[in-house]
Amino acid sequence: MKxxxxxxxxxxxxxxDEHGASITYLIRKANISxxxxxxxxxxxVSQGLLEQTNSDGACKYKISNVGREFLQAYNTFxxxxxxxxxxx
Numbered sequence: 001m002k003x004x005x006x007x008x009x010x011x012x013x014x015x016x017d018e019h020g021a022s023i024t025y026l027i028r029k030a031n032i033s034x035x036x037x038x039x040x041x042x043x044x045v046s047q048g049l050l051e052q053t054n055s056d057g058a059c060k061y062k063i064s065n066v067g068r069e070f071l072q073a074y075n076t077f078x079x080x081x082x083x084x085x086x087x088x
Contacts, residue, residue: 001074001088003040004049006030008071011050011063020053020060 010029015021021029027037041061044050049067053060063071081088 003030003032004044005071005074005078007037007040007044007061008049008063008067008074011061012068012071015062017055019055020051020062022058022060026061 007026007030010026011021014029016025023034023037023041026041027034030037032040041050041052044067045052045061047066048064049070050061051064053062078088
């Protein structure tokens, strides 16, 4: 869940350009291997949390409205868990 939260936060706040974040950029931000992030990105796109676009022949990822709602709920839950001393 933490990795998904990091990917969605990066796709929301930390985009290198208006077209979205490249897979390489997300790999660096999430500190995860290419094979693992590819599976996660496919899942996030298929669930509607991320939007995939093509820019200059490369796939770019941006957070969707559903992804923003999910991220808000995730952050709320994360704060709630922290208040009880739980780590997610």
